[in-house]
Amino acid sequence: MHKKGLLGQLIQNLCCLPGVGPKTAQRMAFYLLQRDRNGAKNLAETVLQAIDKIGRCQQCRTLTEHALCEICADSSRDDFLICIVESPADVWIVDQATQFKGCYFVLHGRLSPLDGIGPDELGLDLLEQRLATGSVKELILATNSTVEGEATAYFIGEIAKKYQVQASRIAHGVPMGGELEFIDSGTLSHAFKGRKEI
Amino acid sequence: MNAPCKAWGLMTDRAVYLQPAFILQQRKFRETSLIIDVLTRDFGRVSLLAKGVRKAKSKTAGLLQPFVPLTLSYFGKSELKTLTDVEITQPFPQLQGLAVYCGFYVNELIGFFLHQFDPHPEVFACYEKCLSGLSDSSTIEAALRIFELDLLDAVGYGLQLNHDFPDGRAIQPLTHYHFNAEQGPIEATDGSFSGKTLQALQLRQLTDPQVLAEAKTLMRKVIAVYLNGKPLKSRGVINQIIQHL
Numbered sequence: 001m002h003k004k005g006l007l008g009q010l011i012q013n014l015c016c017l018p019g020v021g022p023k024t025a026q027r028m029a030f031y032l033l034q035r036d037r038n039g040a041k042n043l044a045e046t047v048l049q050a051i052d053k054i055g056r057c058q059q060c061r062t063l064t065e066h067a068l069c070e071i072c073a074d075s076s077r078d079d080f081l082i083c084i085v086e087s088p089a090d091v092w093i094v095d096q097a098t099q100f101k102g103c104y105f106v107l108h109g110r111l112s113p114l115d116g117i118g119p120d121e122l123g124l125d126l127l128e129q130r131l132a133t134g135s136v137k138e139l140i141l142a143t144n145s146t147v148e149g150e151a152t153a154y155f156i157g158e159i160a161k162k163y164q165v166q167a168s169r170i171a172h173g174v175p176m177g178g179e180l181e182f183i184d185s186g187t188l189s190h191a192f193k194g195r196k197e198i
Numbered sequence: 199m200n201a202p203c204k205a206w207g208l209m210t211d212r213a214v215y216l217q218p219a220f221i222l223q224q225r226k227f228r229e230t231s232l233i234i235d236v237l238t239r240d241f242g243r244v245s246l247l248a249k250g251v252r253k254a255k256s257k258t259a260g261l262l263q264p265f266v267p268l269t270l271s272y273f274g275k276s277e278l279k280t281l282t283d284v285e286i287t288q289p290f291p292q293l294q295g296l297a298v299y300c301g302f303y304v305n306e307l308i309g310f311f312l313h314q315f316d317p318h319p320e321v322f323a324c325y326e327k328c329l330s331g332l333s334d335s336s337t338i339e340a341a342l343r344i345f346e347l348d349l350l351d352a353v354g355y356g357l358q359l360n361h362d363f364p365d366g367r368a369i370q371p372l373t374h375y376h377f378n379a380e381q382g383p384i385e386a387t388d389g390s391f392s393g394k395t396l397q398a399l400q401l402r403q404l405t406d407p408q409v410l411a412e413a414k415t416l417m418r419k420v421i422a423v424y425l426n427g428k429p430l431k432s433r434g435v436i437n438q439i440i441q442h443l
Contacts, residue, residue: 019229111439113302113432114223114309119442128442147263151298158295158443185286186260 007033059130061123062088062106071095071103078102080137082130084156086110086144094142102140105130110143111152122152124159131163139167213273214241218287220325221264222305226252233278234262236270237308237325242316246272248281258284265293265301265329277314291333299439300332300342303432307346310425311353324348339414340404346417347399355424358382359400369393369400377416379423391416 003011007029014025032040056062057069060082064070071077071091081102085091091104107122119125130136139160143149153169160167173191174183183191219238227233230252235245251259261268267290271283293301308325312318324345331341350356361368363381374389375396383389383396395412398404404413 111299111435113299113435114306116431116434118435118438120438124442145260147265147298154295154298155439155442162443182257184257184260185288186263186266189288190260 057106060104060106061108061126062091062104076101080135081140082127082136082138083140083142084127084153085142086149086152090142100140107143107152110146110148111155112148119155124156127156128159128163131160131165134163136163136165139165141167141169145172212275213271214238214279215271216269216283216285217241217271218322219244219268219270220322220329221262221266221268222308223264224262230256232262234281235309236268237312237322238270238317239319239322240317242318243308243312243314244272244279245277245314246270246279246281247274248284261286264305265298266290267326291330293329293332295335296436296439297332297335297338299432299436300338301329303430303436304328304332304342304345306430306432307349307421310428310430311349311355318352321349321352324352339410343399343404343410343413343417344402346421347402350420350424355379355420357399357420359396369396371397377419379420 010029011022011025014020014028015022017025020028032043053065054063055065057064057072058067059072060069062069062071066073072079078101081100082105083094083100083102084105084107085094086107086109088106088108091106094100094104105127107124109117109122111117111119111122139156141153141156143153157167157169171194173187173194174180180188217238217240219236221234221236222243223235224232227247230250232248232251233245234248235243237243248258248262250256251262253259261284267287269285269287270281272279272281274280304325308321312321328341328345331337331344347357357379359369359382362375362383362385363378365385367385369375369383371392371394373385373393374387375383375391375393376386376389377383377391377396383391383393391412392409394406395409395416398406398409399413399416404410
């Protein structure tokens with residue numbers, strides 16, 4: 001059921017958020033209008049500003065309000081080491097969880113033949129240009145561990161080979177604190193194939 | 199004779215147990231779920247809702263991938279069924295590199311030519327054979343051509359490769375032919391397909407590079423007729439990828 005008027009419109013527009021259905025949207029709309037009008041105003045202004053100002057970093061394609069993102073502009077980071085990830089959220093996660101001190105490159109997706117997403121949509125020409133300058137020493141392929149993520153990693157690995165840049169794939173297998181009994185057979189067989197010497 | 203699997207007795211039109219299947223395509227649904235399009239052996243192409251599989255502790259996320267032979271259990275009255283159980287059928291050939299993209303192409307073809315809930319056990323068998331062909335880099339092209347032929351056969355668009363049109367003479371290896379998807383080979387001195395290629399396609403014995411190249415052009419032409427102007431997305435992506443490499 002669609003309600004009419006501005007309130008109805010607000011509820012419907014809130015539904016564009018991931019995980020928000022009509023019921024949640026309704027609750028949000030009433031909360032903003034009844035209890036936190038100031039907060040709502042700030043939210044609206046910030047959203048408008050963000051849409052207007054936040055674009056993609058010229059070098060790594062992550063989201064930023066400047067021409068270069070903080071990481072690319074940071075001179076203490078090694079720009080010969082590039083970690084390739086699928087989304088800007090992955091940049092945050094990798095940066096928080098690891099000691100990685102290089103730069104990133106964000107694909108904004110993965111090669112997905114069935115959705116018609118190819119190398120051009122992922123900005124791989126930009127990456128190729130960077131590889132062609134010869135300043136990059138190693139690529140770390142941190143795409144997701146799905147068939148499409150693997151296929152994307154393979155493809156970027158082939159490009160790296162063309163420019164004689166070393167490429168490595170992040171390891172996947174038994175999770176920390178994981179007991180073998182409870183691990184699915186696919187992951188376990190992968191972990192066995194990727195075992196390393198100690 | 200051994201008694202059939204116990205689970206069979208429990209099967210109804212609402213619930214299906216331990217059905218051999220392959221995932222063709224998957225897309226995210228809500229926060230933690232997936233909608234997967236699968237090719238089952240006995241029930242054709244089915245859409246399933248896999249609830250909660252994208253959670254961090256999910257045990258099935260690693261299994262629900264394309265090109266992995268699975269046995270699935272699901273139930274539901276509506277068009278979208280709910281997945282209840284997944285098991286992997288070990289061992290399976292793994293696709294690597296370009297073969298993965300070819301696999302997606304095959305999946306797209308199935309999505310185009312098979313209707314939902316239209317059982318085609320023979321296509322399922324061909325698909326399995328095709329995947330094992332794709333896993334060996336030397337037989338990729340041949341595996342694709344044979345699958346295309348078998349798929350067209352199964353859905354009623356089978357090619358006429360025995361006799362020429364309109365005279366019905368047997369195909370001669372050294373003669374050249376034009377090819378019409380509905381009528382079959384037409385003898386012509388400037389034809390782009392040799393009789394040798396047509397015979398090889400008929401026998402599903404594709405090894406000669408010349409034959410493979412001609413077969414590719416022929417199958418592409420025939421499939422284009424049935425696609426009716428609709429582009430294959432995977433083909434566009436594969437072309438882009440080949441240009442980059």
